[in-house]
Amino acid sequence: MSKLPTLKRVLSAVVFALALASAAQAQATRTFVSGTGNDADPCNRTAPCRTWAGAILKTAVNGEINALDAGGFGGLNITKSLTVDGNAAHSSTLTSSGNGFIINIAAGVANDPHRSVRLRNLSINGTGVVGTVGTRIGLDGIRFLRGTSLFVENVVINDMSLDGVEVAGPAGEANAMHVVLDGVQIRNCNGSGVKMSHANASGQIVAVLNNVRVHACAVGAEGTNRTRTGVRNSGFTHNTTGLRLSGSDNIMNVDDAFVSYATTGVQSSAGNTIRVSDTVITQNATGLNPNSGTITSLSGNSVNGNSADGSFTGAAVPKT
Amino acid sequence: MNCLRALKTFFALLALTLALASAAQAQATRTFISGTGDDAFPCSRTAPCRTFAGAFLKTAINGEINVLDAGSFGTLNITKSITVDGNAAHAGVLTSTNTGFVVNIAGGNADDPHRSARLRNLSINGAGTSGGVGTRVGIDGVRFFSGLSLFIENVVINDMSQDGVEVNGSFADANAMNLVLDNVQIRNCNRGLSALHNHFSGQVVAKLNNVRIHACAEGILGNGRTRINVRDSLVTHCATGLRQSGGDNVMNIDDVFVSYATTALESDADSTMRVSDTVITQNATGLSANGGTITSLSGNSVSGNSVNGAFTGAAVPKT
Numbered sequence: 001m002s003k004l005p006t007l008k009r010v011l012s013a014v015v016f017a018l019a020l021a022s023a024a025q026a027q028a029t030r031t032f033v034s035g036t037g038n039d040a041d042p043c044n045r046t047a048p049c050r051t052w053a054g055a056i057l058k059t060a061v062n063g064e065i066n067a068l069d070a071g072g073f074g075g076l077n078i079t080k081s082l083t084v085d086g087n088a089a090h091s092s093t094l095t096s097s098g099n100g101f102i103i104n105i106a107a108g109v110a111n112d113p114h115r116s117v118r119l120r121n122l123s124i125n126g127t128g129v130v131g132t133v134g135t136r137i138g139l140d141g142i143r144f145l146r147g148t149s150l151f152v153e154n155v156v157i158n159d160m161s162l163d164g165v166e167v168a169g170p171a172g173e174a175n176a177m178h179v180v181l182d183g184v185q186i187r188n189c190n191g192s193g194v195k196m197s198h199a200n201a202s203g204q205i206v207a208v209l210n211n212v213r214v215h216a217c218a219v220g221a222e223g224t225n226r227t228r229t230g231v232r233n234s235g236f237t238h239n240t241t242g243l244r245l246s247g248s249d250n251i252m253n254v255d256d257a258f259v260s261y262a263t264t265g266v267q268s269s270a271g272n273t274i275r276v277s278d279t280v281i282t283q284n285a286t287g288l289n290p291n292s293g294t295i296t297s298l299s300g301n302s303v304n305g306n307s308a309d310g311s312f313t314g315a316a317v318p319k320t
Numbered sequence: 321m322n323c324l325r326a327l328k329t330f331f332a333l334l335a336l337t338l339a340l341a342s343a344a345q346a347q348a349t350r351t352f353i354s355g356t357g358d359d360a361f362p363c364s365r366t367a368p369c370r371t372f373a374g375a376f377l378k379t380a381i382n383g384e385i386n387v388l389d390a391g392s393f394g395t396l397n398i399t400k401s402i403t404v405d406g407n408a409a410h411a412g413v414l415t416s417t418n419t420g421f422v423v424n425i426a427g428g429n430a431d432d433p434h435r436s437a438r439l440r441n442l443s444i445n446g447a448g449t450s451g452g453v454g455t456r457v458g459i460d461g462v463r464f465f466s467g468l469s470l471f472i473e474n475v476v477i478n479d480m481s482q483d484g485v486e487v488n489g490s491f492a493d494a495n496a497m498n499l500v501l502d503n504v505q506i507r508n509c510n511r512g513l514s515a516l517h518n519h520f521s522g523q524v525v526a527k528l529n530n531v532r533i534h535a536c537a538e539g540i541l542g543n544g545r546t547r548i549n550v551r552d553s554l555v556t557h558c559a560t561g562l563r564q565s566g567g568d569n570v571m572n573i574d575d576v577f578v579s580y581a582t583t584a585l586e587s588d589a590d591s592t593m594r595v596s597d598t599v600i601t602q603n604a605t606g607l608s609a610n611g612g613t614i615t616s617l618s619g620n621s622v623s624g625n626s627v628n629g630a631f632t633g634a635a636v637p638k639t
Contacts, residue, residue: 029447030392045355045391061454062447062479066390081454083478085443111454116508116535118478149535149557151507153476178557178580180534182505206580208556210532228602230556230579253601253624255577277599277621298599298621319619320635 027060035071052076052084061112067121077102081112081147086121097137100124100157105147107173115148119155127159136161136190146170149178160189164217167205169198169226179207186212192219193239197247198226209234220259223250223272230255237261242284245272245293254279255298259287265306268293276301276312277319286310347380355391372396372404381432387441398423398437401467406441417452419460420444420477425467427493435468439475446479446509456508460486469498480509484536487524489517489545499526507534512558516543516566528553539581542569542591549574556580561603564591564612573598574617584625587612595620595631596638605629 031043039054041047049055051074055065064083105115126138141157144150144167157164164186186193193214196205205227212234214220220236225247235258236242242259243266250272257279259265265284268274270292277298281287287303288310297316303309351363359374361367369375371394375385384403395418425435446458461477464470464487477484484506506512512533515524524546531553533539539555544566554577555561561581567590576598578584584603587593589611596617600606606622607629616635
């Protein structure tokens, strides 16, 4: 009899301690999701959550969400610096009729000075579910609206009705937005594999695409306003247009790329410059279309076997 | 009362068994850690440990620590030859205000003649925790003080207040320190790789293959007594891309892409860079032979920088 109240006291103390612990872990630096998790859980290693959206609430600014196993973990609206890492699970995000990941980190948040997001080891899939099976209902795979830097590494994006990765700099912020895509595969999108633009007159998108493969999209990679893009060791095939600049104030440097099976391989426009080295442009209807803009050869290119090869603007710049 | 005595005996036996087990497995060649492990365990496949530091004690010289699942396994001070492999789990190391891995294998141990460490499949993260949230509180991702060779393969290092990888050769050790980075991603730090040997007769001999360094103040720095080869790599969004300083440095750069730097390549006095098949574009200054030498071995595109700069002397033709 005397033991029972003691037990009750102990239990209530345990419950209290757990409550405190869960309050303390409300913003853990590392959280976990699992195909068998539950968003009501604290997202720790032993009690993982079920979705990215559930886990982000319990992840500290600049923290990291890890996937413990394979599963579909839903879309995510990212409003603070963060790493999402699918680990070996290569976790899937089925976007349904929304966007896969939105990055929208406001400026001026006191404890988020870097505004930096890392997305790693993910499969983002916009394919239709019941009622729309076989169609592309996902919007963008990744949508970068506000922030300072975005790193996308070892990610596959498939079946988007809009773009694989869209970077749309805000009119209200004159910042440079840094984008690094490394080891990214984008296929089957109705819009562009990678589409970049900054709406602010003093803003700029500063991007690097390394080992990026875009297939079967309307455009492989494009800059539409205020962009600087480096493309290296990448492939763009089966797109209507391979690489394209339009709008104003864009420069693209292309080195060691392969562009094939496009209506137009590489296309510039008035006021915009594309520089190309060590690149193969073949089996396109038109290889090069400066389109009143500039496409400069930095030497080492093979433009051959297109219905119309087209030509570079001016003489090739020799290597040094 | 009987019950109590039996329980006591049981625990005494259990303790003895555990002690024996831990003594027997005290130095296994392969140990395991897991997010659900416990450092009181023997670090075996069925009873894994919880941290790198816990498993290190139970791993034989030149043995291997394997990670069974995703988790955060703490920092590690490496004082003997070893392999740390995150395996498929791509194991996380949250450094907090420390350095992720310190490699400090002193010479003179007859049982450890090779003094060699291997770090594989790891994610090393210096992001601030409670009180420092949103800032970079980790110091170095990996710090190589003493030892003969360090291999870093398939590793991601992020958010360091100092360097991704720092080689800081000991004053006390006149050896060559061999460093190999292969498939390494370093971002958001002060220096991606900083290499220096403090001993007058020492040297850091490094090879970087498929290394991508972004958003650091300096991408790659040879800071005295270094030989560094960089191949098939990227350095972008850094204030300075690749730099040599402090004298007695040679860097060979082949098939590298350097963009968005204030200065892409800089070689100070008594240092030589040799560059081939490399693209240097969209920097404020491309080449700055700042009292040193930057030689072209041909095949480079240095174009589209605000100031392209110039190589030292004529390009050496390919043969």
